[in-house]
Ligand SMILES: NC(=O)C1=CN([C@@H]2O[C@H](COP(=O)(O)OP(=O)(O)OC[C@H]3O[C@@H](n4cnc5c(N)ncnc54)[C@H](O)[C@@H]3O)[C@@H](O)[C@H]2O)C=CC1
Ligand SMILES: CC(=O)C(=O)O
């Protein structure tokens with residue numbers, strides 16, 4: 442198969458869909474790999490490194506899209522990219538379609554087969570292609586919140602860890618999955634006072650055991666959310682219902698009960714955000730203020746640390762990427778966890794949560810792929 446990797450074009454996105462190491466694996470499996478010039482610049486891998494790994498370098502994204510049978514990316518295709526996709530081409534990348542009707546329409550019209558990293562599953566009920574970027578974003582969320590809390594940045598002016606004789610900052614983490622756990626690790630490491638709120642009691646038990654008394658856990662109710670959000674210096678939004686738009690757990694009205702200069706960091710913004718007042722921002726201008734509360738809503742947080750993120754992402758995507766290159770659509774027929782990643786196929790939406798969020802009729806993946 443001809444596998445193509447264009448340069449990422451989202452604002453301040455420095456990751457790359459294929460690292461030189463991944464290119465070598467595809468080439469070793471007998472595939473041709475086409476990489477856009479400078480696609481790896483953000484991770485310090487120039488065209489010569491990619492050529493040495495066996496890639497053919499082309500000068501434009503158009504050449505990649507024209508020549509490749511499968512496109513491997515990081516972020517959801519931007520408008521100029523989805524316009525270059527075509528019938529029977531495979532797109533393998535993050536999509537986050539539930540809050541993005543325009544992109545969904547573009548993918549439907551292209552006729553392509555679009556596989557979303559964030560809905561591929563594993564046998565333990567996890568999301569293995571989302572997890573590494575959630576690890577990165579969870580850790581970054583505390584760095585971002587700590588910076589936003591500084592007075593010169595509009596924040597309250599509190600040091601999350603405090604110093605001896607002062608109270609540490611309070612961090613409320615809503616959603617104790619991969620983002621939540623990694624945010625908690627960083628916040629605890631800094632010495633902050635941390636609460637994790639989740640609606641899964643088994644998960645709260647796991648977290649309680651893991652942190653051995655260093656965090657508070659709370660079951661997610663409106664009452665618990667209000668108490669924790671009002672008391673917090675920083676709130677991390679980290680909930681997920683796979684494929685679906687995030688539930689709005691902090692309302693506009695609740696901002697009035699928050700401390701002035703507190704920070705809402707909505708990591709779940711890629712699924713539409715879990716605070717009513719969230720809107721996607723970029724690293725060019727990551728924060729804005731509403732009712733005295735600083736909002737941080739960058740939808741591609743891991744893009745800021747591409748050397749770590751691109752490697753971690755490639756470790757997770759390579760296995761199924763190779764399977765797709767080796768078997769084509771047959772890989773989706775043979776492997777149910779990869780099939781759960783199928784969001785759009787030949788003009789139909791094939792993910793239940795996405796179809797419900799956007800009001801499309803669901804086409805069952807087994808039917809459109811004609812799984813026996
Ligand atoms: N902004 C960015 O750059 C990035 C954003 N993300 C996003 O972060 C979000 C979280 O991802 P993960 O941690 O991997 O998901 P996850 O599935 O590991 O964890 C989500 C947690 O939310 C909990 N939850 C669901 N509804 C809840 C409610 N009403 N109240 C409290 N908890 C609730 C679940 O029980 C689960 O423990 C996703 O939207 C993901 O796409 C991930 C990476 C980068
Ligand atoms: C998951 C996601 O949105 C990201 O890594 O940018």
Ligand SMILES: [Mg+2]
Nearest residue numbers: 517537541544
């Ligand atoms: Mg988008």
